Amino acid sequence: xxxxxxxxxxxxxxxxxxxxxxxxxxxxxxxxxxxxxxxxxxxxxxxxxxxxxxxxxxxxxxxxxxxxxxxxxxxxxxxxxxxxxxxxxxxxxxxxxxxxxxxxxxxxxxxxxxxxxxxxxxxxxxxxxxxxxxxxxxxxxxxxxxxxxxxxxxxxxxxxxxxxxxxxxxxxxxxxxxxxxxxxxxxxxxxxxxxxxxxxxxxxxxxxxxxxxxxxxxxxxxxxxxxxxxxxxxxxxxxxxxxxxxxxxxxxxxxxxxxxxxxxxxxxxxxxxxxxxxxxxxxxxxxxxxxxxxxxxxxxxxxxxxxxxxxxxxxxxxxxxxxxxxxxxxxxxxxxxxxxxxxxxxxxxxxxxxxxxxxxxxxxxxxxxxxxxxxxxxxxxxxxxxxxxxxxxxxxxxxxxxxxxxxxxxxxxxxxxxxxxxxxxxxxxxxxxxxxxxxxxxxxxxxxxxxxxxx
Numbered sequence: 001x002x003x004x005x006x007x008x009x010x011x012x013x014x015x016x017x018x019x020x021x022x023x024x025x026x027x028x029x030x031x032x033x034x035x036x037x038x039x040x041x042x043x044x045x046x047x048x049x050x051x052x053x054x055x056x057x058x059x060x061x062x063x064x065x066x067x068x069x070x071x072x073x074x075x076x077x078x079x080x081x082x083x084x085x086x087x088x089x090x091x092x093x094x095x096x097x098x099x100x101x102x103x104x105x106x107x108x109x110x111x112x113x114x115x116x117x118x119x120x121x122x123x124x125x126x127x128x129x130x131x132x133x134x135x136x137x138x139x140x141x142x143x144x145x146x147x148x149x150x151x152x153x154x155x156x157x158x159x160x161x162x163x164x165x166x167x168x169x170x171x172x173x174x175x176x177x178x179x180x181x182x183x184x185x186x187x188x189x190x191x192x193x194x195x196x197x198x199x200x201x202x203x204x205x206x207x208x209x210x211x212x213x214x215x216x217x218x219x220x221x222x223x224x225x226x227x228x229x230x231x232x233x234x235x236x237x238x239x240x241x242x243x244x245x246x247x248x249x250x251x252x253x254x255x256x257x258x259x260x261x262x263x264x265x266x267x268x269x270x271x272x273x274x275x276x277x278x279x280x281x282x283x284x285x286x287x288x289x290x291x292x293x294x295x296x297x298x299x300x301x302x303x304x305x306x307x308x309x310x311x312x313x314x315x316x317x318x319x320x321x322x323x324x325x326x327x328x329x330x331x332x333x334x335x336x337x338x339x340x341x342x343x344x345x346x347x348x349x350x351x352x353x354x355x356x357x358x359x360x361x362x363x364x365x366x367x368x369x370x371x372x373x374x375x376x377x378x379x380x381x382x383x384x385x386x387x388x389x390x391x392x393x394x395x396x397x398x399x400x401x402x403x404x405x406x407x408x409x410x411x412x413x414x415x416x417x418x419x420x421x422x423x424x425x426x427x428x429x430x431x432x433x434x435x436x437x438x439x440x441x442x443x444x445x446x447x448x449x450x451x452x453x454x455x
Contacts, residue, residue: 002392016439020239022261023251027234028136029071029094029283036073040065043268058310066303071283071293074303079276083308086325089278090263093285096253097121097431099233108208113192121286125182132159137231147219152236159236160189235433254435259331259424266449277453295409323416329423330410334358336426344403351426356392356444360422365405372410374421389451392444
């Protein structure tokens, strides 16, 4: 493990504090995208859409951003070389496992009001019970007005949550496989118990009626407005220092907002580059990168085409060359080695907390299925760049060969013919409500990403 000076530890602490604020400001992909745009604007980035509407030209040194449906973002700093020589791209994702509220969610049962949910991403469902949750999201009302909702984060706010069965009555439940200890349809969120007096007199769903009354009073929201809402149930509370030595961070959504933060920080701190630098923040990675805001969409490709057009260099062939000649880091987390579960790790090829950024030559499952497998030449070039900056890094796979595996957005960008490799941060408790990372790894990963941008 790398030894640090007191000055370096101080820089790690300052960076970790900024990172915790970043996590607290973005618990959903919409919130995170909006926060990234706000930070980018503070650093001189301009809206690409506005530039295109004004028919302005882009030149070397210009900083621009593009947003896709409030959920994915691209930052770009135009380099001194032409696009055809390729770009330096770092891509992460903003979505994290959670509980999504259904379109017809609110119901009453046995005098209690619930919101029906559909879990998002790969989760151990039993982890999402008996813990304080908050409600975040956006509601578009019938008149077209948009309302943002955050309930459960302020100290005076109520929290909500999924109930669990008491251990005294759990003999049958505890005999089930872990995957069905809690069923997906049982992840409904308890939101109320108090009846509305008027409705009680009329013998209707009085508790549900009171919840609707509260939503109407505070947000002007009707029950039918759930149809055009995106509401997410996420763990309540702020990111915290973790460990008696304050060496780690525990927080929701570090997969993959830790890499989003590190790449954003490196983008803002790196020096002027010959090649155009791109920082990409995608949505929907946790469910296969599908949809209009996922990496499978044409948002990235279309944005690069618009950048080239605004720079006066666009043609279909030049776009293809620009993509082919680019280099990319797929910025996603890896599983940190946990000695309590050592049997699923290959110790010699595992990622360790506190030992720096993690390079994964390939991901996938079992026989490398679904993985991008980076070229040795590309890895050699990265080693030289990182070693020149004295950056701490390690290499790893995600578990033993037949233990499982995982995927990232790497293979999607690799389809353009560009050089791509996975490089991110090791974390514990991946996909649980509260994941754990090392402050030293945040520090080193920022340094790795900065070195990459300056190659």
